[in-house]
Amino acid sequence: MRLLIAALALLAAAPSVLAQLSIEITGAGAQRLPIAIAPFAGEGALPAGIAAIVRADLERSGLFRGIEVPPHNPALTEGSSVNFTEWRSRLADALVLGSVAQRSDGRFEVRFRLFDIVKQAQLGGVAYTLTPQQVRATAHRIADYVYEKLTGEKGVFSTRIAYVVKRGTRFELQIADADGAGEETALASFEPIISPAWSPDGKRLAYVSFENKKPVVYVHSLLDGKRHVAANFKGSNSAPAWSPDGSTLAVALSRDGGSQLFLISADGSGLRRLTNSSGIDTEPVFSPDGASIYFTSDRGGSPQIYRMPARGGEAQRVTFEGSYNVSPRISRDGKNLAYITRNGGKFQVALLDLASRQVLTLTDSDKDESPSFAPNGRMILLATVTGGRGVLSAVSADGRVKQRLSVAAGDVREPAWGPFIQ
Amino acid sequence: MRRIWIAAVFAAVLAGCASTPEEQDAAGVEDRKPGAKPPTIGAQSQPIRQPPVAGVDLTKPGARSILTDPSSPLSKRSIYFDYDRYDVKEEFRPLVEVHARYLRDNQTMKMLIQGNTDERGSREYNLALGQRRSEAIKRMMLLLGAREEQVEAVSLGEEKPKATGSSEEAWAQNRRGDILYSGEF
Numbered sequence: 001m002r003l004l005i006a007a008l009a010l011l012a013a014a015p016s017v018l019a020q021l022s023i024e025i026t027g028a029g030a031q032r033l034p035i036a037i038a039p040f041a042g043e044g045a046l047p048a049g050i051a052a053i054v055r056a057d058l059e060r061s062g063l064f065r066g067i068e069v070p071p072h073n074p075a076l077t078e079g080s081s082v083n084f085t086e087w088r089s090r091l092a093d094a095l096v097l098g099s100v101a102q103r104s105d106g107r108f109e110v111r112f113r114l115f116d117i118v119k120q121a122q123l124g125g126v127a128y129t130l131t132p133q134q135v136r137a138t139a140h141r142i143a144d145y146v147y148e149k150l151t152g153e154k155g156v157f158s159t160r161i162a163y164v165v166k167r168g169t170r171f172e173l174q175i176a177d178a179d180g181a182g183e184e185t186a187l188a189s190f191e192p193i194i195s196p197a198w199s200p201d202g203k204r205l206a207y208v209s210f211e212n213k214k215p216v217v218y219v220h221s222l223l224d225g226k227r228h229v230a231a232n233f234k235g236s237n238s239a240p241a242w243s244p245d246g247s248t249l250a251v252a253l254s255r256d257g258g259s260q261l262f263l264i265s266a267d268g269s270g271l272r273r274l275t276n277s278s279g280i281d282t283e284p285v286f287s288p289d290g291a292s293i294y295f296t297s298d299r300g301g302s303p304q305i306y307r308m309p310a311r312g313g314e315a316q317r318v319t320f321e322g323s324y325n326v327s328p329r330i331s332r333d334g335k336n337l338a339y340i341t342r343n344g345g346k347f348q349v350a351l352l353d354l355a356s357r358q359v360l361t362l363t364d365s366d367k368d369e370s371p372s373f374a375p376n377g378r379m380i381l382l383a384t385v386t387g388g389r390g391v392l393s394a395v396s397a398d399g400r401v402k403q404r405l406s407v408a409a410g411d412v413r414e415p416a417w418g419p420f421i422q
Numbered sequence: 423m424r425r426i427w428i429a430a431v432f433a434a435v436l437a438g439c440a441s442t443p444e445e446q447d448a449a450g451v452e453d454r455k456p457g458a459k460p461p462t463i464g465a466q467s468q469p470i471r472q473p474p475v476a477g478v479d480l481t482k483p484g485a486r487s488i489l490t491d492p493s494s495p496l497s498k499r500s501i502y503f504d505y506d507r508y509d510v511k512e513e514f515r516p517l518v519e520v521h522a523r524y525l526r527d528n529q530t531m532k533m534l535i536q537g538n539t540d541e542r543g544s545r546e547y548n549l550a551l552g553q554r555r556s557e558a559i560k561r562m563m564l565l566l567g568a569r570e571e572q573v574e575a576v577s578l579g580e581e582k583p584k585a586t587g588s589s590e591e592a593w594a595q596n597r598r599g600d601i602l603y604s605g606e607f
Contacts, residue, residue, distance in 0.1 A: 192581040259550035
C-alpha cells in the first residue's frame with residue numbers, strides 16, 4: 001500500500017509531456033554570433049546534457065548561432081588547451097568548454113570556460129556544484145553567464161514565466177522556466193484566472209480569480225502556496241500591479257462606480273483612491289522608479305494610455321496614434337512602453353520610445369494581448385491566437401526575433417515574465 | 423452499527439436498481455422489528471414497491487413564473503451593446519422599463535446585472551467595459567423606479583462568452599448585459 005502511494009506521488013510529481021510549453025523559433029536576428037559549445041566531458045552521467053541546453057538557450061535569444069562540434073578524441077574538457085586557429089577555421093567567434101565530475105557526496109561539479117576565438121583570449125569561467133535535479137537550472141546559469149559576457153547585458157535564461165492555461169472548463173495558473181520547461185501549477189480553478197503580476201522579488205504573484213463568481217485580487221506566495229485576498233470590494237477588483245518596492249499594489253476597482261484606480265498595501269490594508277474620472281481607468285503599471293503610473297483610460301473618448309504621478313495628480317496622455325491603445329507595460333530602464341494597439345481590425349504589440357516618440361509595431365499577428373517585458377528588456381512575451389488556439393509568443397524589442405510557445409490541447413494566455421532571480 | 427449493516431445489505435439488494443438506499447418508509451421492504459432478520463438476496467418475503475413520485479405540471483396555467491414564462495416580457499433578460507460602447511440603446515428602453523417596474527412593485531426582489539464583452543482586445547479593459555455596461559443598465563433601472571439596494575452591477579468581461587467563435591455574430595451575442603433575479607444567482 002505504501003509503495004502504491006509512493007508510486008502515485010511520483011506520477012503526480014512527474015511533469016506531463018502534454019502540459020509542457022513547446023517553443024518554436026519563427027524568426028532570428030540579422031547578425032547572430034557563431035558560438036561553439038562542446039559537449040561537456042562527463043555530462044553523460046547527468047539526466048540531461050548541459051551543452052545542449054546552453055546552446056538552445058543562446059539560440060532562442062536570436063543573437064547566437066550554435067556551431068556543430070565534431071567529436072574529439074580525447075574528449076574536450078574544461079582544461080583542454082584551445083587551438084584558436086582550428087576554431088577560427090570552423091568560423092566560431094566564441095567557444096565554451098566544460099567538464100562534469102561526480103563528487104564523493106553524490107553531487108556533481110560542473111566547470112566551464114568561455115573563449116573569444118577572434119581575440120584569442122579566455123573571457124572567464126565558473127564552477128558549480130549541483131544535484132541531478134539542478135541540471136537545467138545550472139545550464140541556464142551558464143547560458144546567462146555566456147550571454148552577459150558576449151553581449152554586455154544580463155541574460156534571462158534563469159528567469160521564470162507565469163501564464164494561464166485553459167483546458168475545457170479548467171483554468172490553471174502555471175509557472176515555468178523561461179524556456180517553457182519545468183512547469184508547475186500554482187492555482188487550478190473552474191473559474192477564470194487573469195492578470196498574474198510578479199512581485200519585484202519574484203516570490204509572490206498577484207492575480208485576479210473569479211472563484212467567488214466575481215473578480216477578486218489575490219496575493220499568492222509561491223514557496224508555500226499561501227494566498228490572501230488583497231482586494232475584495234463591492235463590484236469588480238482587478239488589474240493588480242506591484243510598486244517597485246513590493247509594498248503596494250495599484251488596482252482597478254468598481255466599488256465607487258465605473259472602473260477607477262486605487263492603491264492598496266499588498267496585505268490588503270490602507271486603500272487610497274488614485275483617479276477620479278467619469279470613464280474607465282484600468283491596467284495601472286508603475287514606472288521602474290515608482291514615481292509614475294501608466295494606465296489605460298477612455299477619458300478622451302477612446303481607450304488610450306496615460307501617465308500620472310503615483311501620489312495622485314493630473315494625468316497626461318501618452319499615446320496619440322490610433323483609436324485603441326491598451327495594456328501599457330514599461331521596460332525596466334523606463335525608456336520604452338509596450339502596449340496593444342488596434343490597426344484596422346488587428347490587435348498588435350507596439351513599442352513606443354518615450355524619448356523620441358517613435359512607435360514601432362512589433363508583430364504581424366491580429367489578436368495580441370498582455371505584452372510582458374523580459375527583465376533585460378530584450379524580448380516581449382505576449383498572448384496571441386493561431387489556428388483558433390491561444391498561444392504565447394515572444395518578439396524581440398526590434399521586432400526581428402520571434403518565438404511561439406504553445407501547449408498541446410489547451411489555450412495559453414495571460415503571460416507575465418518574472419524578474420531576475422537574486 | 424446495526425443500522426449500517428442493514429443499509430449495506432439493503433444496498434446490495436438494490437444494486438440492480440438506480441435508487442439509493444436511504445431512510446425510506448414508503449418502500450416498505452424492511453421489517454425493523456427487533457430481532458427480525460434482514461432479507462437475504464433472492465429470498466425477499468415482500469415485493470419491492472417504489473417510492474411515490476411528486477410531479478410538476480408546467481402545462482397548467484400559472485405554473486410558470488412570470489419571470490420565466492416566455493410569453494411574459496420579464497423573461498426577456500438580455501440587453502445588447504455596440505462595439506466598445508456602454509450606452510443602452512433606445513430599442514432596449516422598453517425592456518428595462520418592464521424590469522424596473524417589476525422591481526418597484528416587488529420591493530423584496532433583488533437583481534444582479536452581469537456585463538459581458540466580446541473577446542477582442544484587452545481582458546482587463548473588457549472587464550471594465552462590462553462593468554460600465556452593467557452600471558448603465560442599473561442606472562436606467564434606478565431612474566425608472568428600482569431602488570439602489572435592489573440592484574447590483576457586476577462584470578464578467580470577456581471571460582464567460584455565451585457564443586463561442588470569432589465571428590461578428592458571436593461577438594454581437596457576447597456584447598451583452600444579462601438580468602438575473604433572486605434565486606437565479
